[in-house]
Amino acid sequence: xxxxxxxxxxxxxxxxxxxxxxxxxxxxxxxxxxxxxxxxxxxxxxxxxxxxxxxxxxxxxxxxxxxxxxxxxxxxxxxxxxxxxxxxxxxxxxxxxxxxxxxxxxxxxxxxxxxxxxxxxxxxxxxxxxxxxxxxxxxxxxxxxxxxxxxxxxxxxxxxxxxxxxxxxxxxxxxxxxxxxxxxxxxxxxxxxxxxxxxxxxxxxxxxxxxxxxxxxxxxxxxxxxxxxxxxxxxxxxxxxxxxxxxxxxxxxxxxxxxxxxxxxxxxxxxxxxxxxxxxxxxxxxxxxxxxxxxxxxxxxxxxxxxxxxxx
Amino acid sequence: xxxxxxxxxxxxxxxxxxxxxxxxxxxxxxxxxxxxxxxxxxxxxxxxxxxxxxxxxxxxxxxxxxxxxxxxxxxxxxxxxxxxxxxxxxxxxxxxxxxxxxxxxxxxxxxxxxxxxxxxxxxxxxxxxxxxxxxxxxxxxxxxxxxxxxxxxxxxxxxxxxxxxxxxxxxxxxxxxxxxxxxxxxxxxxxxxxxxxxxxxxxxxxxxxxxxxxxxxxxxxxxxxxxxxxxxxxxxxxxxxxxxxxxxxxxxxxxxxxxxxxxxxxxxxxxxxxxxxxxxxxxxxxxxxxxxxxxxxxxxxxxxxxxxxxxx
Numbered sequence: 001x002x003x004x005x006x007x008x009x010x011x012x013x014x015x016x017x018x019x020x021x022x023x024x025x026x027x028x029x030x031x032x033x034x035x036x037x038x039x040x041x042x043x044x045x046x047x048x049x050x051x052x053x054x055x056x057x058x059x060x061x062x063x064x065x066x067x068x069x070x071x072x073x074x075x076x077x078x079x080x081x082x083x084x085x086x087x088x089x090x091x092x093x094x095x096x097x098x099x100x101x102x103x104x105x106x107x108x109x110x111x112x113x114x115x116x117x118x119x120x121x122x123x124x125x126x127x128x129x130x131x132x133x134x135x136x137x138x139x140x141x142x143x144x145x146x147x148x149x150x151x152x153x154x155x156x157x158x159x160x161x162x163x164x165x166x167x168x169x170x171x172x173x174x175x176x177x178x179x180x181x182x183x184x185x186x187x188x189x190x191x192x193x194x195x196x197x198x199x200x201x202x203x204x205x206x207x208x209x210x211x212x213x214x215x216x217x218x219x220x221x222x223x224x225x226x227x228x229x230x231x232x233x234x235x236x237x238x239x240x241x242x243x244x245x246x247x248x249x250x251x252x253x254x255x256x257x258x259x260x261x262x263x264x265x266x267x268x269x270x271x272x273x274x275x276x277x278x279x280x281x282x283x284x285x286x287x288x289x290x291x292x293x294x295x296x297x298x299x300x301x302x303x304x305x306x307x308x309x310x311x312x
Numbered sequence: 313x314x315x316x317x318x319x320x321x322x323x324x325x326x327x328x329x330x331x332x333x334x335x336x337x338x339x340x341x342x343x344x345x346x347x348x349x350x351x352x353x354x355x356x357x358x359x360x361x362x363x364x365x366x367x368x369x370x371x372x373x374x375x376x377x378x379x380x381x382x383x384x385x386x387x388x389x390x391x392x393x394x395x396x397x398x399x400x401x402x403x404x405x406x407x408x409x410x411x412x413x414x415x416x417x418x419x420x421x422x423x424x425x426x427x428x429x430x431x432x433x434x435x436x437x438x439x440x441x442x443x444x445x446x447x448x449x450x451x452x453x454x455x456x457x458x459x460x461x462x463x464x465x466x467x468x469x470x471x472x473x474x475x476x477x478x479x480x481x482x483x484x485x486x487x488x489x490x491x492x493x494x495x496x497x498x499x500x501x502x503x504x505x506x507x508x509x510x511x512x513x514x515x516x517x518x519x520x521x522x523x524x525x526x527x528x529x530x531x532x533x534x535x536x537x538x539x540x541x542x543x544x545x546x547x548x549x550x551x552x553x554x555x556x557x558x559x560x561x562x563x564x565x566x567x568x569x570x571x572x573x574x575x576x577x578x579x580x581x582x583x584x585x586x587x588x589x590x591x592x593x594x595x596x597x598x599x600x601x602x603x604x605x606x607x608x609x610x611x612x613x614x615x616x617x618x619x620x621x622x623x624x
Binding site for chain 2: 003006007009010011013014015016017019020023024028029031033034035038040042043044045046048050051082083085086087088089091096099100103107110111114115116117118119120121122123124125126127128130132134136138
């Protein structure tokens with residue numbers, strides 16, 4: 001049983017109650033607290049030494065990453081974060097000063113995003129250092145964006161640049177809270193997700209939730225400088241593949257009605273001149289994910305690799 | 313640096329925001345979501361194999377314990393639980409069927425308490441199996457009970473029986489949600505905490521938060537049958553010491569004005585005839601914790617041991 005199959009089994013029969021608006025399977029759970037205009041958002045995420053950071057990683061960056069991953073999920077619903085609780089499981093050999101420095105990095109990021117850290121739990125483990133963060137946020141009911149909702153003809157957008165995140169950005173990425181708040185305040189995105197597992201995989205989640213397909217334009221993919229450099233140096237994948245599959249970009253991936261594409265690009269450029277926004281393709285009625293370049297259109301497989309279609 | 317010192321350092325300068333009513337240091341954080349009559353409660357807690365359960369523990373009981381510990385904290389504020397998210401860190405050797413069965417036990421307890429499980433995270437670790445649960449609940453603002461608030465002359469009460477929890481109850485305890493809801497609906501407890509680290513330790517937390525002391529009556533302590541049996545068999549501490557220090561009882565410990573003591577005992581007996589409620593002492597203006605028996609009054613040290621006072 002692989003991890004995806006296990007998660008499918010674990011989540012297939014979970015208890016719900018009257019307050020659940022959106023349960024497991026989106027970027028955040030959405031809950032009805034009884035307010036007129038806002039829903040609660042609820043999310044948990046964990047980072048583990050050896051998987052998400054190494055023994056050499058600067059502690060403050062570990063703390064930033066642990067919190068910012070959850071912040072990115074709040075952004076992907078169009079919401080704003082509010083309060084976090086933190087579990088730290090540390091081996092007895094772990095220097096307490098390192099844990100303090102990790103907390104310091106997390107607290108600095110929390111302050112920047114006006115997030116309160118309101119509780120925590122420390123426990124001992126013989127395994128690697130682990131941090132689990134749970135975050136509450138909220139979203140205006142009329143502005144909440146789910147993975148489901150994309151329709152044929154929508155334009156597909158992604159913020160920032162993709163690929164090569166392992167060169168460092170995976171530790172320093174900026175959760176797109178401000179950008180998402182602006183987006184849902186000025187436009188009506190149909191569907192949104194954050195790019196954590198790679199563009200191809202996360203777009204597929206959005207497409208499956210929306211029961212549609214998409215055609216991406218290879219030339220429009222915003223390949224990061226890091227991805228190009230890693231490819232040149234032979235330490236990374238070919239640039240386009242890196243942009244499609246590297247993961248941990250934590251950018252916003254969303255769709256808007258085709259007619260909104262140009263006003264959105266104009267408005268974004270005026271509001272966020274430093275952050276690229278790319279229209280990378282369109283939503284299709286036909287399910288599946290394809291990549292178009294000058295030679296034609298090819299299907300992308302589950303892992304984001306482009307397969308040449310056989311000549312017919 | 314011990315764990316308490318580390319926690320003190322980690323929590324001394326955490327970011328807050330306008331929504332925080334009670335930050336770290338109580339059974340739950342209390343948050344203002346903008347509702348007229350209710351606050352949110354937010355709590356996280358973790359269980360680790362080898363510390364809170366063993367490799368032989370029946371999986372459903374592990375799942376129950378992981379969730380019920382957080383439920384007990386919600387009860388200790390006078391609140392009701394609402395939604396949970398769960399992080400599971402499992403070694404690659406862990407049988408996925410075991411994790412499914414743990415989830416099954418957690419889901420069964422969640423259903424009984426009308427808690428929705430709305431999200432989760434599974435990650436791999438080379439260390440022992442770990443489950444971290446974060447829980448949202450809510451409480452009527454007029455009925456929220458903190459650790460602080462006990463005043464001289466209050467009667468000290470504890471639900472259930474204490475000590476010997478390791479014999480099995482630490483895996484099967486019943487979070488006192490119904491009892492706490494009834495209590496705050498019919499009386500005005502001044503201060504409350506759940507007994508997780510042992511009566512002496514948790515009462516001391518309540519006393520410190522309230523800046524008061526307490527005198528316990530040794531004969532009134534509700535020593536559990538398991539504690540007596542373990543003492544007889546030589547596998548446990550002396551019964552009174554077990555009741556004071558064993559921990560993981562997850563009972564409610566609270567104070568009410570002295571005048572309410574008898575009406576409370578009467579009302580409780582009528583409403584919860586199966587569950588013992590004991591008046592175990594009184595709050596004193598003098599700080600510190602003392603134990604009175606037929607021979608006189610002795611101070612209890614930090615670990616709950618009674619020291620004979622030297623003859624004056």
